[in-house]
Amino acid sequence: VPLLDTDFIGRNVINHHEVESTNLTAKAEGRSGCVDGTVVTTEHQTGGRGRSGRSWSSSPGEAVQMSIVLRPGTPPATAPPITQIGAAAVAVTLEAMGFAPKVKWPNDVLISGKKVCGILTEMTCELDRIDFIVMGIGINVNVKAFPKPVDEVATSLLLEGGRSLDRRKIAAEVLNRFEPLYRGYLKGNGKTYLEICRRLSWLEGKEISFEKDGITVTATAGDIDEEGRLEVHFPGGSSEKLLSGEVHLGSV
Ligand code: BTN
Numbered sequence: 101v102p103l104l105d106t107d108f109i110g111r112n113v114i115n116h117h118e119v120e121s122t123n124l125t126a127k128a129e130g131r132s133g134c135v136d137g138t139v140v141t142t143e144h145q146t147g148g149r150g151r152s153g154r155s156w157s158s159s160p161g162e163a164v165q166m167s168i169v170l171r172p173g174t175p176p177a178t179a180p181p182i183t184q185i186g187a188a189a190v191a192v193t194l195e196a197m198g199f200a201p202k203v204k205w206p207n208d209v210l211i212s213g214k215k216v217c218g219i220l221t222e223m224t225c226e227l228d229r230i231d232f233i234v235m236g237i238g239i240n241v242n243v244k245a246f247p248k249p250v251d252e253v254a255t256s257l258l259l260e261g262g263r264s265l266d267r268r269k270i271a272a273e274v275l276n277r278f279e280p281l282y283r284g285y286l287k288g289n290g291k292t293y294l295e296i297c298r299r300l301s302w303l304e305g306k307e308i309s310f311e312k313d314g315i316t317v318t319a320t321a322g323d324i325d326e327e328g329r330l331e332v333h334f335p336g337g338s339s340e341k342l343l344s345g346e347v348h349l350g351s352v
Contacts, residue, residue: 103272108137126167130232164239181328188296189278202302214255
């Protein structure tokens with residue numbers, strides 16, 4: 101892959117014309133012992149998966165759909181920021197291309213308030229150590245239109261920028277930017293990813309709702325702390341830090 105400028109991320113690329121889901125293929129590769137940083141890509145997914153059991157679909161050739169196999173060798177508690185590092189890598193890539201992306205904590209990337217990238221991270225553990233993580237990244241690149249009412253919440257780089265873009269270049273650039281952020285995180289220094297997520301935070305100051313002990317609650321989103329947790333402030337004055345999960349804009 102001539103566009104790649106990494107040491108280990110994407111050095112082993114497995115491209116399939118069509119798969120059910122690159123996350124599934126990457127998990128199978130992970131179980132058979134593929135090297136750290138292996139990337140599975142495809143032109144088309146027949147059963148693309150999203151977070152919270154949702155599906156992710158796009159027409160052949162329109163989206164970046166790739167899954168990275170990571171072997172950090174660390175305890176499971178170190179995993180949530182790794183997903184945010186994926187979002188940060190996508191966001192700075194889009195920024196360098198002239199877009200104005202925002203990161204919706206923990207791991208969506210938006211342009212004009214609409215989702216352009218989603219990330220699905222899955223983890224396989226051995227005792228108290230991560231065996232491997234599969235981080236699946238989907239970026240709407242050359243999607244010409246979304247059906248209603250999806251068009252109100254989703255967008256593509258083509259719709260935002262008015263021209264088609266090279267998916268392989270974007271994928272390579274995301275991997276180029278991901279590697280140093282990920283390495284810095286594992287070394288415990290360089291929380292550069294946090295600076296990116298804070299600078300481009302879409303939720304900060306906004307009213308949000310999320311599930312807490314089975315009920316939906318409303319709060320105001322605050323800062324992202326040193327561990328990548330989102331601070332939320334409740335109307336009564338109390339605060340809490342969310343480790344991961346899904347939050348929605350607006351009150352209940
Ligand atoms: C979400 O926002 O709900 C996450 C969407 C993740 C989609 C990507 S596309 C590549 C990888 N393979 C999948 O089946 N899902 C992820």
